[in-house]
Amino acid sequence: MSMSEKAYLDLCEKVLAEGTKKDDRTNTGTLSIFGHQMRFNLAEGFPLLTTKKVPFRLIVSELLWFIKGDTNIRYLLRHNNNIWNEWAFKKWVESEDYNGPDMTDFGHRSTKDPTFKKDYDKQMAIFKKNILEDDDFAEKFGDLGSVYGSQWRAWKTTQGETIDQLKEVIDSIKHNPYSRRHIVSAWNPEDIPTMALPPCHTMFQFYVADGKLSCQLYQRSGDIFLGVPFNIASYALLTYLIAKECGLEPGEFIHTFGDAHIYTNHLEQVQTQLEREPKALPTLSIKDGVSVFDVEIEDIDLKNYDPHPSIKAPVAV
Template identity: 80%
Template structure:
């Protein structure tokens, strides 16, 4: 059994057994614990969960979207990635430009009302098609504000300048590997009000030892069933990419979560997942590159990934 995957399954069990019932922003309700840490040795295999299928290509395109400093969902849609659609769609339906049927509380209503779900899917299709084909519309409604890509690559300073945190931290790893300041933060209090979703993964730090690069993420809020599997794989991939550029081996990914929660409408899915036995972890294959900023989706592959079937669950918006 993979120790890496077991760390995630142990978190699921802990929250089911010890979690506090809490209201939340989405009005869905959660079981939650505060403060949890998992460790993943990247030498044991790439930590992409096997107890349910996790869509690796979506993780890749989302991470490259962050790395590019992009904040517009057009790039994601061009890569058939729809995981940020709801937040951009919400911006459109709340604008004066929207003339369609009432989409208020679409996240909950589409789960309970089949007729409304059909209307919602029609409006979402119209929205995504316009993002892909209409430059002005994409500029107005596809951008999510100062989310991860912006904070990583274009942090705004009080002097009206910007800081490329990701580029600077890579340079720092190369030039001063034992520094304790290899840090990138996405939590900018001034920009939080303008973000479609304030950063859940707020800060990460790199650590070099014995020729290996490790990364620790602090995540303020973790949707254990849908979000956390993505976060584990995404930051493990980021660590491997930066390690390759810096001529280091991947070390550990350490995942520290503040509010670790299972949504009320994900509990049955988590219980189903816990009945499954983990399989061998897959292997990550990276093509050669000089800079992570030049990496494309086709440069990243996963091998020997044979997971259990996917388990569907609604996203809380």
């Protein structure tokens, strides 16, 4: 078994065995632990889980969305990526502009009530169409506020200026590789009220040694079944991209958590995943000569990914 995947599966088992039952913001309920760390040696292969199929192209388009500094879901929808829809949709259905059927608590109701699910799917289809085709609608309801892309590329200062944290950290890695200040933060307390979802992955730090670039992420809150597999692959990909930009090899990805939790409506899915035998990890290649700031989805190639089938589970909004 790959030690990389074992680190994730061990976390699942630990939370099932030791987790504390807690209420949460979504009113779903969780099993939770506080403080945990996983390490992924990127020389072993690209850490995309094999015990269930994880949609890599969605991870790529989301990461490129962050890197571009974009905060509007229109870019994601143009790449058939729906993973941020619910937060923008919530803003629409709670606005005075919305005049459709009641969508209160749509996250829970759509999983339990087939009749409501039909109404929800219809309204979501209308919402997506409007985001893609109506510039004014997209500007009003597609933007998620000062989320990751904004903080990474245009952090607001008290002087009314912006800081491109990602560009600055890459310049620092290139010109002062052994600095202990290769840090990007997404947690800006002043901007939290304007964000659709406050950053779960709050800050990350790079480390250079022996010609390799490593990255450590601090994640304040981790949805272990749905979110964390994306986070692992996303930050591993970011490490690959920046290592290539800086003429380094990928080293380790270290994933450090605050509250790591399994939602109570994901328990059966986690048990199913734990019953599966991990397979060999895939490999990743990135087109030569492409800057991290200009990279497109087709420049990134995942090879030999042969996972078990996907496991569906509802998103807690």
